[in-house]
Amino acid sequence: MLKLSRSSRLIVITDVDGTLIDQRTYSYELSLPAVRRLQAKRIPIVLCSTKTSAEIILLWRELELDDPFICENGGAIYMPRDYLKVTLLGLKTDGPFEVLELGTDVDRLRHALADAAGACGVVSANFGQMEVDEIATLTGLSLDQAARALERRYDEPFLVCSPATAKMAAHAARKKLTVTKGDRFYHLSGGHT
Numbered sequence: 001m002l003k004l005s006r007s008s009r010l011i012v013i014t015d016v017d018g019t020l021i022d023q024r025t026y027s028y029e030l031s032l033p034a035v036r037r038l039q040a041k042r043i044p045i046v047l048c049s050t051k052t053s054a055e056i057i058l059l060w061r062e063l064e065l066d067d068p069f070i071c072e073n074g075g076a077i078y079m080p081r082d083y084l085k086v087t088l089l090g091l092k093t094d095g096p097f098e099v100l101e102l103g104t105d106v107d108r109l110r111h112a113l114a115d116a117a118g119a120c121g122v123v124s125a126n127f128g129q130m131e132v133d134e135i136a137t138l139t140g141l142s143l144d145q146a147a148r149a150l151e152r153r154y155d156e157p158f159l160v161c162s163p164a165t166a167k168m169a170a171h172a173a174r175k176k177l178t179v180t181k182g183d184r185f186y187h188l189s190g191g192h193t
Contacts, residue, residue, distance in 0.1 A: 016049035075103025075154020103154025104190025126158035157185035
């Protein structure tokens with residue numbers, strides 16, 4: 001077991017899907033003992049995910065966390081109010097959180113995605129075009145969880161019905177946007193990570 005000196009400052013930053021929670025069942029049961037041990041030692045746990053803030057907040061509350069989290073592939077950092085001992089310019093308020101936005105607005109991403117698909121002659125389906133029940137079917141999420149997944153602000157998941165993803169990624173890169181591949185979807189973001 002790792003022994004840390006009292007002067008050590010350890011922070012755990014963890015992915016969510018397939019790391020903290022099971023990829024298929026979305027359960028955190030197997031991770032909970034480790035989370036509780038870290039909390040007992042007052043080691044901050046920072047969640048980092050492709051998930052939206054609406055999805056992460058639910059998990060954050062269930063796990064009784066009180067440290068920042070990072071949503072939508074680095075699109076924003078959510079911190080409980082007064083978490084930092086310094087003032088950062090440009091923070092927005094969202095309920096009990098101060099938010100440092102790093103990402104590109106999802107409406108711009110959706111427009112760029114449609115432009116890239118058209119320019120490359122491919123058919124794509126993005127979250128902004130899907131219904132809640134369709135997302136639930138594709139992901140295995142409940143309808144409530146799928147609705148939270150639709151609350152995108154900085155990252156747009158999409159499917160491509162063509163092998164031209166590399167061509168689309170190159171088109172997006174020319175606009176300083178990034179395409180990444182997740183387990184189920186590709187993601188278009190504003191180059192943040």
